[in-house]
Amino acid sequence: MAVDKVVESAEAAIADIQDGATLMISGFGPPGQPDLLIEALLGKGVTDLTVINNNAGAGGEAISALFAAKRVRKVICTFPKAIGSTVFDELYRAGEIELELVPQGTLAERIRAGGAGITGFYTPTGYGTELAEGKEVRVIGGRPSVFELPLTADFALVRAHRADRLGNLVYRKTGRNFGPIMATAADVTIAEVGGIVPVGDLDPEVIVTPGIYVDRVVPMPEAAMEERA
Amino acid sequence: MSWSRQELAARIAQDIPDGAYVNLGIGMPTLVADHVPEGTQFILHTENGLLGMGRAAEPDEVDADLINAGKIHVIEEPGASYFHHADSFAMVRGRHLGYCVIGAYQVSERGDLANWRTSSPSTIPGVGGAMDLAVGARHVFVMMDLFSRSGDCKLVRDCSYPLTAKECVERVYTDHGVFEPGPNGIRVVELVDGFTLDELRERSDLEFVDAR
Numbered sequence: 001m002a003v004d005k006v007v008e009s010a011e012a013a014i015a016d017i018q019d020g021a022t023l024m025i026s027g028f029g030p031p032g033q034p035d036l037l038i039e040a041l042l043g044k045g046v047t048d049l050t051v052i053n054n055n056a057g058a059g060g061e062a063i064s065a066l067f068a069a070k071r072v073r074k075v076i077c078t079f080p081k082a083i084g085s086t087v088f089d090e091l092y093r094a095g096e097i098e099l100e101l102v103p104q105g106t107l108a109e110r111i112r113a114g115g116a117g118i119t120g121f122y123t124p125t126g127y128g129t130e131l132a133e134g135k136e137v138r139v140i141g142g143r144p145s146v147f148e149l150p151l152t153a154d155f156a157l158v159r160a161h162r163a164d165r166l167g168n169l170v171y172r173k174t175g176r177n178f179g180p181i182m183a184t185a186a187d188v189t190i191a192e193v194g195g196i197v198p199v200g201d202l203d204p205e206v207i208v209t210p211g212i213y214v215d216r217v218v219p220m221p222e223a224a225m226e227e228r229a
Numbered sequence: 230m231s232w233s234r235q236e237l238a239a240r241i242a243q244d245i246p247d248g249a250y251v252n253l254g255i256g257m258p259t260l261v262a263d264h265v266p267e268g269t270q271f272i273l274h275t276e277n278g279l280l281g282m283g284r285a286a287e288p289d290e291v292d293a294d295l296i297n298a299g300k301i302h303v304i305e306e307p308g309a310s311y312f313h314h315a316d317s318f319a320m321v322r323g324r325h326l327g328y329c330v331i332g333a334y335q336v337s338e339r340g341d342l343a344n345w346r347t348s349s350p351s352t353i354p355g356v357g358g359a360m361d362l363a364v365g366a367r368h369v370f371v372m373m374d375l376f377s378r379s380g381d382c383k384l385v386r387d388c389s390y391p392l393t394a395k396e397c398v399e400r401v402y403t404d405h406g407v408f409e410p411g412p413n414g415i416r417v418v419e420l421v422d423g424f425t426l427d428e429l430r431e432r433s434d435l436e437f438v439d440a441r
Contacts (some may be wrong), residue, residue: 028277028314029300030293045419054314079355089353104276105318105361112315124364125322128395131356161294173294174277180313208313213265 005167005217006196007056007082010040013190013218016214017041022050024111024151024182026158032061034159035219036191038062041157047071051110052151052177054082054104056088056097067091075097076151077106101131107146108181114150115184115213122147156186160209163193164200167214176208183213188217230423231404239264241272241370241402245328250274252321252362254331255299258372261330274326276358277388278317281309298358318358326388329366331359333373333401335388338435340398340410342371342391356393363394375403382433384408384415405429409440416440 004092007013012039017023023041027033039062049072056075066072068087080088080099091097102110103125113121124133124143136147158179161172168189171179183189191209196219232240238260245251245261247269253259262284265271273282275297282297283304291302320326333344342363346354363369377383384401401408406420406429416438417426426439 029296031296079357081353081355092353101356103356103360104358105322105365108314108318123322125361127364129360129392131360152433173292174296175294176311176313177278178314181315
């Protein structure tokens with residue numbers, strides 16, 4: 001039987017995400033945010049989530065709503081503050097959410113390492129700062145370097161521009177951001193895409209995420225696509 | 230008695246060579262892009278995944294998928310390229326990026342940088358790419374006002390705010406002059422007309438070495 005990773009609805013695509021799951025969610029600002037998948041997650045009512053993403057509920061109504069509904073127990077991110085949103089601030093001050101703050105390049109590299117089977121790495125980033133407190137330090141090539149662990153997740157929710165039924169993905173402009181690395185670092189990767197094209201239409205030289213990393217592909221309904229255009 | 234932000238941005242742009250790969254921090258440093266000298270090209274990196282970033286987009290140029298690290302809609306220059314976040318920070322951490330211009334709360338006389346959070350317990354911490362840029366860029370330029378709103382000199386013996394990185398700042402460009410931190414203290418490279426070294430010493434805790 002031909003491989004076909006297309007799932008027709010976001011609800012069906014996220015149906016097996018359970019309470020307590022660890023999720024990577026792509027996006028930097030609105031570009032790359034898988035809004036349909038997040039909305040479906042919100043609708044399903046799962047809670048006690050650990051979320052790994054760049055911001056904490058910034059850059060999209062859907063992800064803000066997920067935080068506001070107190071579905072997230074812990075966030076691993078680089079910049080939880082959001083212009084025009086106090087959702088995270090209120091949860092944090094009330095002690096209702098755990099925050100692990102990570103330098104942005106370290107976050108990206110920990111995700112990349114998680115997807116590549118690298119079980120840890122040293123980096124000069126963060127040395128001598130409070131974000132490196134308690135972490136092992138080695139001087140390598142004269143540079144004090146901090147030991148960092150990889151990040152993996154149960155599910156990655158990413159957004160891409162186009163996909164085929166094999167799960168090959170291409171992205172669009174700065175919407176690429178965390179998608180390609182998160183897709184590699186989760187047990188199950190679900191991609192919300194702007195359109196499905198026939199197998200063979202995506203130039204093999206420009207496919208960014210090869211289908212091996214992708215488990216499910218959900219096309220955005222046309223209405224949602226028009227809204228974004 | 231002091232440089233305007235535009236004058237300061239122009240002063241910084243003079244010290245970045247033609248063809249440099251440059252990351253401009255959110256806020257004040259973005260002004261540097263408006264003062265690239267005639268006949269000079271900087272290739273701008275924005276850490277969310279674009280080399281060859283152009284100016285802010287006009288309303289009819291806005292593309293929902295194209296923003297900079299400050300989440301402002303921008304345009305792409307011819308020859309631009311897009312990449313994912315790990316590649317974007319490989320450019321920074323791998324020391325490929327030539328220059329970054331970033332803001333600061335404090336810079337110590339050895340070049341320690343404090344620019345990601347104040348000590349106030351009520352603020353929500355957020356670090357973004359500051360620690361990566363401070364450690365990774367080959368030349369770290371700070372752009373800031375020399376004095377805080379309460380009048381304290383932001384060049385200090387030791388940073389009282391949490392550090393971003395140790396001994397990383399090469400030059401500090403301020404509204405009152407240009408400074409170089411280092412193992413032997415802060416060298417004064419340039420002061421604005423009408424602002425004297427005596428006045429500077431009086432308003433800070435530091436000795437300052439006159440390198441003009």
